[in-house]
Amino acid sequence: MKKIEAVIQPEALEKVKEALFDADIYKMTVHRVRGCGQQRGYSESYRGKIYQVNLLEKVKLEIAVNEEFVKPAINAIIKGARTGNIGDGKILVTDLNQCVRIRTGEEGNGAIG
Amino acid sequence: MKKIEAVIQPEALEKVKEALFDADIYKMTVHRVRGCGQQRGYSESYRGKIYQVNLLEKVKLEIAVNEEFVKPAINAIIKGARTGNIGDGKILVTDLNQCVRIRTGEEGNGAIG
Amino acid sequence: MKKIEAVIQPEALEKVKEALFDADIYKMTVHRVRGCGQQRGYSESYRGKIYQVNLLEKVKLEIAVNEEFVKPAINAIIKGARTGNIGDGKILVTDLNQCVRIRTGEEGNGAIG
Amino acid sequence: MKIKRLPIIQRALNGRLALKALCSIILLPMIAVAANAADGVGAGTVDKSVSCVAGDVLFLFIGAVLVFSMHAGFAFLELGTVRKKNQVNALQKILVDWAVSTVIYFVIGYPIARGMDGFMCKAGQLGSMDGIELIRFFFYLTFAACIPAIISGGIAERAKFGPIMIANACLVGVAYPVLERCLWWDPDFMGVGKAIASLGGGVPFTDFAGSVVVHSFGGWLALPAILLLGPRRRRYSDGAPSVSNIPFLALGSWILCVGWYGFNVVSAASVEGVSGLVAVNSLMAMVGGILASVIVSKNDPGFTHNGALAGLIAICAGSAVVHPLAAFAIGAIAGLIFFFMFTIETERFKIDDVLGVWPLHGVAGSWGGIAAGIFGNVKLFGATKDLNFFVQLAGTVFAIALALVSGFVIFGLAKFVMGIRLSEHDEIIGADRAIHNIEAYPEDVL
Amino acid sequence: MKIKRLPIIQRALNGRLALKALCSIILLPMIAVAANAADGVGAGTVDKSVSCVAGDVLFLFIGAVLVFSMHAGFAFLELGTVRKKNQVNALQKILVDWAVSTVIYFVIGYPIARGMDGFMCKAGQLGSMDGIELIRFFFYLTFAACIPAIISGGIAERAKFGPIMIANACLVGVAYPVLERCLWWDPDFMGVGKAIASLGGGVPFTDFAGSVVVHSFGGWLALPAILLLGPRRRRYSDGAPSVSNIPFLALGSWILCVGWYGFNVVSAASVEGVSGLVAVNSLMAMVGGILASVIVSKNDPGFTHNGALAGLIAICAGSAVVHPLAAFAIGAIAGLIFFFMFTIETERFKIDDVLGVWPLHGVAGSWGGIAAGIFGNVKLFGATKDLNFFVQLAGTVFAIALALVSGFVIFGLAKFVMGIRLSEHDEIIGADRAIHNIEAYPEDVL
Amino acid sequence: MKIKRLPIIQRALNGRLALKALCSIILLPMIAVAANAADGVGAGTVDKSVSCVAGDVLFLFIGAVLVFSMHAGFAFLELGTVRKKNQVNALQKILVDWAVSTVIYFVIGYPIARGMDGFMCKAGQLGSMDGIELIRFFFYLTFAACIPAIISGGIAERAKFGPIMIANACLVGVAYPVLERCLWWDPDFMGVGKAIASLGGGVPFTDFAGSVVVHSFGGWLALPAILLLGPRRRRYSDGAPSVSNIPFLALGSWILCVGWYGFNVVSAASVEGVSGLVAVNSLMAMVGGILASVIVSKNDPGFTHNGALAGLIAICAGSAVVHPLAAFAIGAIAGLIFFFMFTIETERFKIDDVLGVWPLHGVAGSWGGIAAGIFGNVKLFGATKDLNFFVQLAGTVFAIALALVSGFVIFGLAKFVMGIRLSEHDEIIGADRAIHNIEAYPEDVL
């Protein structure tokens, strides 16, 4: 089992969700986050005081999947989120030791979906 | 060392916290997130425009623990969060390589609690 | 590749960012979270009803790095976040299997920065 | 005021409303007016010069606008005090209750209160000489509509929309006008006013701007509703705060405070009666309420902003009579009353009165009625005239009794016939999603 | 009113404004006034006693303050309805449009509307006898400035700031005053009023407080602007909600509702004309709008709070004439109009009218103008006098036609010359960051 | 006005207040009034017919309500400008300062200002003939209470609650009334008014509605407080934005703008003096302030909404005198003053004036006082009468001097005796939690 984490542009969320649904991936957890990367920030000003905003609004998805879904999930995310512009985001994959469905207590591969 | 991540219903947070405290687990980090799973979303409407909400409010806990606390933590979470209804949530467990207490620089098992 | 997660005081964010930039680490994702640990909570009251707040405002950073940056990243975070007071926070490190840059599809070590 | 009975309206109301509220809402008036217009003639007796009337109309107009604006205050005070998932519901309740109150008070409430047959005459008559009667209706409507607005704050976050609205309509249409008539307009009505006054050797019951008639009645009406509903889910098992937005709460309180000067000062009803004393008494009572609350509550914003209201509520009755320093004392005590009674009510007796409308409007309002009997004393407290303590007490008790009876009957019936409480599921997801199908900050859904 | 032409002003305006707006803003008046002060003498004819004038000044003052406050209502109604990233922009548009409207209406708009040469005389004259004319200017300015405020709601979230501001200035400075003069002040002006009245045998066109002159005109002006702009990015491909803050939306609606009583009642323009009928008709129409909306929209807060406004918009025209029950019907129908027309406009025809200003101000306003011709009937509907349906229809159509022509010409020119739409990038990041360099809740940036 | 000394009050105030504020708050007035009621008789001289007085009472009442509402504006302007963790504190400060100001101004401030012995007579006298004096007290209280409200904005986010409140009470109770008396009511008082007028050959100092007496004084009082407090932690080392909520900021500004028409127009103090010129001058100055700010600040919402206020502040002094175009210029320059002086103050000199009250009220107010001497010129600028530049300058400088002296003495004493700054820990967690034990949006705690 793997955990996929993807940071994307907020604008892209709708499309990424669709692409994931198309790939039969229906479960995910979504965070509003702020990110800093190659994409330049911008400056704002209030009554003459200028301040730099270098943490930009992003959305982060977390998806726990069985191995066979890793590739499809990554592809779906890329499909929904790629615009070719800096700031499109990043996908990270980590190992998952265990997964438990709280409602049933079910564990492992079966619990993930 | 393991990292336990649990997505639960916001309603359940209070009880889960209590159950964890009862299990001598006092440290955690909590996120407000939105989740999508078996639980159906709902539709809202504003001035005639209907839109689907399929990302529901959830709370995510992150708990870093030493091995011997993994089972108790999972049990505590289940105890506090289970209602038997769809949407109760999920628990994920991953390996943790290292843990550092910023205040002291302490590392490893001792730093976790 | 490793994923570093650090929970710090909101006050410390500015300094931690600076310290990371100084260590040539420019990419990160930031969450507003709430944390519970050794640091005592506080109580608030509204019209006579007292309630305990034991989840305190914190900021969590996530940074994916190649191995050689793990130590510098941890040091930078400590440098920026340590005040010596309870509540300074914690750093967790986990293995990262894979990293994909959405914009280019690039994978692995090269995609991380 | 030329008065005409309009049987068509009555029949139409009975026959159709149940079936096709919407259609009748639109068609009915057309028919009714048409049927009626043909035969209405003759103006009322004119007892003031035109320019005087203009002055009074303007005066009442200013009052009506100020008190109408207070309803926005009710809306935001409730919105700020309830949890985020019930904010839209607070707004909708206040607005729709206002609308329903207008209709019912126009059709039956005001005629009952004033002992006349109604407004169903030609606009020509309504508009020229009798414009004063129309604006008076508007002004007193702004008081009548406080009844559901007060109740709304007590039963927030768990009540059904329609059943409560219907119950409120009955209260504004019948119960409140009866009280209004007994205590304000017609001492002979059912003999109540006379009986009360007889306790004080003929000194009449005085409630200048409605401490008793409006606030106390509203607050004591809310109590049965709150008891019949029961506390919100987990209100007494959970440690979570149940207030969402102090700035909106404060905004509501500010709007109420500002509008209140219309409530009190314009209650003179005629521009010649405008009185600096009433204005300054209102001010002093408000300030008394603020200071007492801020001290006793240790600077709690909820108590302080409500303390201002407590002071204003308590001074309504005696504001034309008592000395400004007495007004200060009345307000300060009202602030304390709210502080202690709210705590006792909601924490000791576990009566889940969300905004605290019973201690605020009910108890502080009753205190206001009685306080006028204490401080309304020329010799001792420098009042402008002497009021009678027992008369004030009796009038206050009468209002409480009527409130409790009407409240238990009407909300009891509503509970029995329609149910007045949201389902558990609806309460969990919040009234906003359950009833209005939307949240207060829709973009937050991601 | 003593009138003086001031050629210096005109020349100065032409010559400098384009180049150095700021300098001229400050220096110009000094020069102009100085140049002028030397030779102005002679007071206007005085036709009222001083104390009467004081009464009227006070009356218009109250009206001006109330309607001025409505502009805060416009700001918050829009702020609540747009997405968070365009909230600051909503605030800035309303405030700056107000300022620009004041200047242009002072300099040319009001003089055109009233057929006089302008205000460029000595303050001594302006202030003493003629203070009434100044406060009248203020009062009617509050109406004129509604034009950009109405348009603003339709074109929100994607329009450029400067070009729209300039287009609005033309509308407030010329188009609106021409309409105002034709339909309100001067039946002989270009023969329009006379021609319209001739359709009804001389019964003049009646628009007491501006259903047609203000609201309908504003709403129909917005339509071309909206069409020329096109819908917001993804408005019709995305499932996301596009409303950010129901409490602020409701606050805006409440402020508008309260201020509206100034809009309608003070339209009598003289304190002797103050009328309880106008106040209660406004009330009844508002309530009709609320009730119809709440029923038909299934308790939707957006429709309900706008329904109140629809009722108030529709009653402006006939509020001094129709029966209160007719007012109720007019308001209820206006509520339905808004509900259905908004849905048809934005969902069927995919015209992205953000706040729904065309159905709200345009269609409900037109309905108000026509409705006065239907319900303004003494025999059938108990009105205070008879209006003529065809006259009302013709006046309404005239306003629509003028609005469409002016709107397409002026916004068309603006689009052609300057461009009126934000770049895609700016629209994505939001007008707040793009134009104002700040977000509504700056602390949220972390 | 019948006047009676009331030694009991004085003694009571001295003896008890320190020990048991709360008890005395409630008991004191009762005793005092009782003690006093017995012997008070005799009405003041009546110099107006009853109906005239009613008109004036109504007029002052309208003004008092409008200016009272401005205090809500102060609250929300500050709430929106400070960081989220200090929003509740902003609300509480304004409300409690209002209450304290009322008490102190009633007991000593107003009597000092007007040179009379106080209000401790029977309500009968207060209410009937002398109601006008009471409402006048209320109206001028709304001005006096601006002093702490202005200061509050400058010292936000780091000041202690109690000590500042006590210092404010001294200012409202003594310092401000002395200035008010010198410049408004009594040219003979300490010879100040006469001395100033002598500079201009007897032309008296003119400050119609308080540019100098209220705003400039308040702004220059704030400066010592700000300097004695020092900047907020990290204000000059951190890159974070320090403004939380533009919509509330704008709401505050709107409320202030609307109420301001009461501030200026009702300063005529008698309905016969109501003037369209004052209203339109206020309007033009506000608009000038908006336009100058929006241009020079590149459409910044903070500057624009404060620019409107700068214009209104600057026009108070000369609004009954200058020509509307001069008013526009005065307002526009005030807008620029705020822009440049705020930047110089807070960025160059690193004086952490949170809302910018010194440049806004202090400098723009002083500009207003002086500008009246420039534009108050019949020949050159078409004013209604000639004012004298040097007189205006001298009056303005006198107010500044008095402000600086009182400010340094009183806040200096407060700092020395009680300390005026929150601990570092309290400043970090925010005044809301530290002082009020609650946050502005309590549900956000999870």
Ligand SMILES: Nc1ncnc2c1ncn2[C@@H]1O[C@H](COP(=O)(O)OP(=O)(O)O)[C@@H](O)[C@H]1O
């Ligand atoms: N190494 C990393 N660790 C954590 N988050 C990252 C990392 N790299 C990128 N991100 C997240 O992805 C977002 C987009 O990355 P960015 O570098 O701007 O664009 P791109 O990936 O297209 O080069 C960042 O704002 C940040 O939230």
Ligand SMILES: Nc1ncnc2c1ncn2[C@@H]1O[C@H](COP(=O)(O)OP(=O)(O)O)[C@@H](O)[C@H]1O
């Ligand atoms: N595979 C997954 N990956 C990420 N989050 C998940 C996954 N499965 C469940 N979740 C989270 O858990 C929540 C509850 O899951 P759901 O499927 O609705 O209920 P249940 O687990 O009872 O079947 C979801 O809203 C989502 O936030």
Ligand SMILES: Nc1ncnc2c1ncn2[C@@H]1O[C@H](COP(=O)(O)OP(=O)(O)O)[C@@H](O)[C@H]1O
């Ligand atoms: N074992 C843990 N699991 C998850 N989060 C933790 C853990 N330990 C600490 N944290 C996070 O770090 C924050 C600071 O920890 P705390 O114990 O208060 O201080 P310190 O680390 O200085 O002893 C907590 O509020 C919590 O968010």
